[in-house]
Amino acid sequence: MLEILYTNNHDLFREIEIGKDHIESQPIPSELEPYKEWLLNYFRKLETRIQDNFYLLSLEEDDIFSEIYSWTLQVTKELRVLNSEFLTPLYRYNKFDNLCLKLLKWLHDQHLQSKDCIFALSHGDFAITAHRKLLIYALPSSSRQDILHLPLFFHEYGHYLFSYHEQEMIELIADVQKKLQEEIVVPFQENNARSQHEIEKNKIIIETWYSWMEELFCDAIGLHIGGISYLHTFSLYLRTNGNSAFYYPEEALAKSSHPVSWLRVIFLVERAKKLGFVEDAQKILIDWENIAGLLGINQNYHGYYRQSYKPYITKALDDMLEEANPISFRDYICNIDNFNPKHNNFIELANWAWQKYFSDVESFIEEEKQIIEHYKMDL
Amino acid sequence: MLSIQKFYRNQNLISSVNNLLVYYKLKHKQIDSRIEEDKISIDKKSVIDFLKSLEILVESIENNSTKPLTGTDERMRSFAKKFVAAKRKKNKFRSFLFNNDISELEKLILTEELLSSEKVLESLKELNTLLEEESSLNFREITGEI
Numbered sequence: 005m006l007e008i009l010y011t012n013n014h015d016l017f018r019e020i021e022i023g024k025d026h027i028e029s030q031p032i033p034s035e036l037e038p039y040k041e042w043l044l045n046y047f048r049k050l051e052t053r054i055q056d057n058f059y060l061l062s063l064e065e066d067d068i069f070s071e072i073y074s075w076t077l078q079v080t081k082e083l084r085v086l087n088s089e090f091l092t093p094l095y096r097y098n099k100f101d102n103l104c105l106k107l108l109k110w111l112h113d114q115h116l117q118s119k120d121c122i123f124a125l126s127h128g129d130f131a132i133t134a135h136r137k138l139l140i141y142a143l144p145s146s147s148r149q150d151i152l153h154l155p156l157f158f159h160e161y162g163h164y165l166f167s168y169h170e171q172e173m174i175e176l177i178a179d180v181q182k183k184l185q186e187e188i189v190v191p192f193q194e195n196n197a198r199s200q201h202e203i204e205k206n207k208i209i210i211e212t213w214y215s216w217m218e219e220l221f222c223d224a225i226g227l228h229i230g231g232i233s234y235l236h237t238f239s240l241y242l243r244t245n246g247n248s249a250f251y252y253p254e255e256a257l258a259k260s261s262h263p264v265s266w267l268r269v270i271f272l273v274e275r276a277k278k279l280g281f282v283e284d285a286q287k288i289l290i291d292w293e294n295i296a297g298l299l300g301i302n303q304n305y306h307g308y309y310r311q312s313y314k315p316y317i318t319k320a321l322d323d324m325l326e327e328a329n330p331i332s333f334r335d336y337i338c339n340i341d342n343f344n345p346k347h348n349n350f351i352e353l354a355n356w357a358w359q360k361y362f363s364d365v366e367s368f369i370e371e372e373k374q375i376i377e378h379y380k381m382d383l
Numbered sequence: 384m385l386s387i388q389k390f391y392r393n394q395n396l397i398s399s400v401n402n403l404l405v406y407y408k409l410k411h412k413q414i415d416s417r418i419e420e421d422k423i424s425i426d427k428k429s430v431i432d433f434l435k436s437l438e439i440l441v442e443s444i445e446n447n448s449t450k451p452l453t454g455t456d457e458r459m460r461s462f463a464k465k466f467v468a469a470k471r472k473k474n475k476f477r478s479f480l481f482n483n484d485i486s487e488l489e490k491l492i493l494t495e496e497l498l499s500s501e502k503v504l505e506s507l508k509e510l511n512t513l514l515e516e517e518s519s520l521n522f523r524e525i526t527g528e529i
Contacts, residue, residue: 060416063409065412067408074401078397081390081518084522084526085387085390085526089387174454174455175454178454181453181454261457
C-alpha cells in the first residue's frame with residue numbers, strides 16, 4: 005500500500021507542476037489576472053496536500069493509510085475537475101470575450117456582495133458555476149458578439165446572489181413549501197394504491213419547488229437589473245425551444261430543476277407590468293400564446309402549478325428580491341437613444357440594443373459591430 | 384452547476400473528517416500529525432454543523448417517509464435518503480453513527496476525551512465512506528468516464 009500511495013502522489017505532484025507552468029505561461033487580459041492567481045493558488049494548495057501526504061507516508065503508520073488514500077483520491081479528483089472545468093476559461097480566451105468580461109466586472113462592482121468576486125468565462129449554454137466567491141459564467145461563443153443576448157447574464161448573476169443570501173432564501177422558500185403543503189396535502193387519506201401515489205406525487209411537487217423558486221428568483225433579478233431588455237432576451241432565446249418550452253410531461257416535471265419556460269414568462273410578464281412595461285409585456289405574453297397555439301399546447305402543469313399558488317410565490321419572490329437588494333435598471337438608464345461605450349453602463353447598452361433593434365435592425369447591426377470592435381481593442 | 388457545488392461541499396467535508404481521523408489516531412500514539420489545533424476546531428465545527436442538518440432530515444424521513452423535505456436543496460435531500468438506506472445495510476455500516484441517533488455522535492465529538500474513541504473514529508470513517516460514494520457520483524457527472 006505504501007508503494008502505491010507514494011507512486012500516485014509522485015505522479016500527482018508532477019501533474020501539478022505541469023499545470024502551474026501552463027497557467028503561468030498563458031497570456032491573458034488584466035480582467036482575468038485574479039482568476040489566474042486563484043488557479044495558481046489552487047494548484048499550490050494541492051501541492052501542499054501532496055507534501056502533507058508524503059509526510060504522513062513517511063510515518064509508515066498502517067492505520068492512517070485509508071485516510072492518505074482518501075486524500076490522494078481527493079487531489080486526483082480535484083485535478084481532473086480543474087482540468088475539465090477551470091482551466092478552459094484561461095485557455096479559450098480571445099478578444100471577443102472582452103465585452104462580456106467588462107460587463108461582468110461592472111456588474112460585480114455595482115454590488116457590495118460581489119465586489120471582490122473572481123470570475124471567468126467559459127463556453128456552453130448560459131449558466132453559472134458559483135463556488136463561494138469564484139464565479140464561472142458560460143455562454144455560447146456566438147452570444148459573445150450578440151448584444152441582445154447579454155441580459156441573460158443578469159439571471160445567472162442572480163444565482164450568485166441566491167448563494168450569497170442562502171440562509172434567508174432557504175427560510176423564504178421553506179415558507180412557500182409549507183403553504184404548498186397546506187394547500188395540496190390532504191390530511192387524512194385512504195390507505196390504497198391511489199392515495200399512496202397522490203401522497204408521493206405531492207411530496208415531489210413540494211420538493212421540486214425548492215429549485216423552481218431559485219430559478220424564478222433569478223428571473224426576477226434579471227428583470228430588476230435589466231428592465232424590459234431582460235424579458236425581451238428571455239423570450240427571444242427560449243421561445244424557439246419547441247414543445248419543451250411550453251410543456252413537460254409529468255415524469256419530466258418530477259425531475260426538473262427549472263419550471264417550464266412558459267410559466268416563467270407568465271411570472272415575468274406580471275412583474276414587468278408592475279414595473280410599468282405593460283405594452284411590451286402583454287405583447288410578449290401574446291407571442292408565447294401564439295406559439296403555444298401553433299404547437300397545439302394548452303397550459304398543463306399536472307398539479308405542479310396552479311393559479312392559487314401564485315400569490316404566495318409572488319410574495320416570496322418579492323421578499324427574496326428585497327433581501328438580495330440588486331441594482332435596478334431605473335437608476336442606470338439615462339439616455340438610451342445613443343449609447344456611448346466609454347460610459348460602460350451595460351444596462352443602458354442592453355436597453356439601447358433592444359430599442360435600436362426594434363426601430364432599425366440594419367443600423368443596429370452596424371452599430372453593434374462597432375461596439376464589439378471597441379471592446380475588442382479595449383482591454 | 385449543482386454537480387460542481389455538490390462536489391466541492393463533499394470534498395471539504397471529507398477533508399475535515401480525514402483531518403479529525405488522522406489527528407486523533409496519531410495523537411493517541413503520541414505522533415505529531417502536523418495538523419494545527421485551530422484547524423481541528425474548524426473541522427469539528429464543519430462536521431457538527433453537517434450532522435445537525437442531516438439529523439433533521441433523517442428524523443423527518445424516519446418518522447414519515449412520505450412527508451416532503453422542505454427548506455433544503457437536492458444535495459442534502461439525496462444524502463439524507465442515502466444515509467437512511469445505509470442504516471438498513473447492517474453488514475456494511477456497523478458503526479455507532481448508523482446504530483444510534485445522530486445527535487449522540489455529535490455529543491461524543493464535542494467531548495475531547497471521547498473523540499479518539501474507537502466508536503467515534505469508526506463512525507467518522509463510515510460517514511466518509513458514504514460521502515465518498517456521493518462525491519464519486521458528482522465527479523462522474525462533471526468529468527464523465529474514460
